[in-house]
Amino acid sequence: MNHVPRKRRRSARNRRDFFVFLALALPNLALIAVFTYLPLINNVYYSTLNWTLGSASATVVGLQNYVTFFTSPDATKVLGTTAVFTLATVGGSMVLGLLVALALNTGARGTTFARSAVFAPYVLSGVGVGLVWLFIFDPGYGVLSWLLRGLGQQSPQWINDPQLSLAMVIIVYVWKNLGYCAVVFLAGLQSLPTDVLEAAALDGATPFRRFVSVSLPLLSPTTFFLLITTMLSSLQAFDLIRIMTPLGTGTSTLIYESYLQAFGAFNRAGYSAAISVVLFAILLVITVVQLRFVERKVHYS
Numbered sequence: 570m571n572h573v574p575r576k577r578r579r580s581a582r583n584r585r586d587f588f589v590f591l592a593l594a595l596p597n598l599a600l601i602a603v604f605t606y607l608p609l610i611n612n613v614y615y616s617t618l619n620w621t622l623g624s625a626s627a628t629v630v631g632l633q634n635y636v637t638f639f640t641s642p643d644a645t646k647v648l649g650t651t652a653v654f655t656l657a658t659v660g661g662s663m664v665l666g667l668l669v670a671l672a673l674n675t676g677a678r679g680t681t682f683a684r685s686a687v688f689a690p691y692v693l694s695g696v697g698v699g700l701v702w703l704f705i706f707d708p709g710y711g712v713l714s715w716l717l718r719g720l721g722q723q724s725p726q727w728i729n730d731p732q733l734s735l736a737m738v739i740i741v742y743v744w745k746n747l748g749y750c751a752v753v754f755l756a757g758l759q760s761l762p763t764d765v766l767e768a769a770a771l772d773g774a775t776p777f778r779r780f781v782s783v784s785l786p787l788l789s790p791t792t793f794f795l796l797i798t799t800m801l802s803s804l805q806a807f808d809l810i811r812i813m814t815p816l817g818t819g820t821s822t823l824i825y826e827s828y829l830q831a832f833g834a835f836n837r838a839g840y841s842a843a844i845s846v847v848l849f850a851i852l853l854v855i856t857v858v859q860l861r862f863v864e865r866k867v868h869y870s
Contacts, residue, residue, distance in 0.1 A: 609849070615842035622836040634843035643826075651804065651822040654739060658803045661743040663795055666750025671780075673751065674758045684755070688748040695745070699812030702741045703728075706813075731819025738813055738820050742806060750795055757791030758784065797859055804852055823848040 616634055620627035638644055669687055673680050690698065705712045706727040714724030727737045761784060769779045807824055814820040817829055823844060831841035 612842050612845055612849075615839055616846045618839040618842075620837075620839040622831055622838040627839065630839070634840045635847070637840065638843055638847065643821075647821055647823060647826045650735065650820065654735065654742075654806070654820070654822055655800060655803045657739045658742045658746070658806070659796070659799045661739070662746045662750045662799055663792070665743065665747045666795075667754050669747065669751040670754035670758055673755050684752065688752050690745045691748040693745070695808030696812055698741065698745050699809045702737075702744075703813050706737050728814065729818070734814050734819040738810055741813065742803070742809055745809070746799065746802070750799065753791060753795055754788070757788045761787050793859070797856065800855060800859075801852060804848065804855075823851070 617629055617631055618627040619630045619633070673684055673687070704710075708714050708724040708726050708728065711724070717724045725733055727733045765783055765787070766779060769783050774782065804822075805824055806822070807828070810817070810820050810822065810825050811828070817825050821829065827841045827844040827848065829835070830837045830844060
C-alpha cells in the first residue's frame with residue numbers, strides 16, 4: 570500500500586529537480602546559443618555570399634569564396650604562417666613553462682614572488698604588451714636598437730622584414746603566455762605522488778631519470794590539457810599581431826587575414842567569413858584528433 574505514495578513522492582522530487590536544473594541551465598544555454606552558435610551559423614551563411622561590408626545587398630555564390638581562397642597564391646602563405654606561428658608559440662610556451670615550473674618547484678626562497686612575476690604578463694592586456702615590446706623592437710628608436718648601436722651593430726628591421734616580424738611576434742607571444750603554462754605545470758608537479766618519487770630515488774634513479782621516467786609520464790594529463798588550450802589560443806591570437814604588425818607583413822595568420830579582408834582595404838565580408846569558417850574547421854579537427862588519439866597516451870593514475 571505504501572509503494573504508490575513512495576513512487577509518487579519520487580516522481581514529484583524528480584520533476585522538481587528537473588525544473589531546478591532547467592532554471593539554472595536555461596539562462597546559460599540561451600546565452601551560449603545567442604552569442605556562440607547563432608553567430609557561427611550566420612557566419613557560415615555569410616561565407617556563401619559575395620558581400621561587400623556595408624553594402625545593403627549581397628549575391629549568393631555558394632562555395633566560390635572557399636574555392637577562391639584555396640586557389641589564391643596567398644592561401645599557402647597564410648596557412649604556412651599560421652602553422653609556424655602555432656607550432657612555435659605552443660612549443661615555446663610549454664617547454665619554457667615546464668622549465669620555469671621545475672625551477673619554481675625547488676622550494677627556494679623568493680619562489681612566491683617569482684611565481685607572481687612569471688604569471689603577471691599573462692593577465693596583462695595584449696594591446697599594452699604589444700605597445701611596450703614594439704618600442705623595444707623598433708629599429709629606429711627602440712631600446713634594443715639603442716643597445717645594439719652602443720655595441721657598434723646595426724639593428725635588424727624587425728617590423729619591415731616579414732621573417733623577422735613573425736619571429737618578433739612569436740617571441741612576444743611566448744613571453745606573454747609561458748607564465749600560464751608554468752603555473753599549470755607547477756600545480757601538476759606539486760600534485761605528483763611523493764611515494765612514487767621516493768621509491769624511484771631509493772632504487773637509485775638520478776633526478777634526471779626520475780623526471781623523465783616518473784614525473785613526465787605522470788604529468789601527461791597536465792600536458793594534454795595545456796596542449797589543447799595553448800593550441801586553440803595560438804590559432805586565435807589577434808591582439809599582438811594587430812598592434813605590432815598592423816599590415817600583417819609576414820604575420821598574416823588565418824584569423825588576421827580574415828580581419829584584413831573584412832576591415833582592411835578590401836571590405837570583402839563574405840570572403841572573410843569563408844576564411845573564418847576554414848579556421849573553425851581546423852580548430853574542430855585539431856580538437857577532435859587530440860581527444861581521439863592523443864588522449865590515449867595520457868596516464869590518469
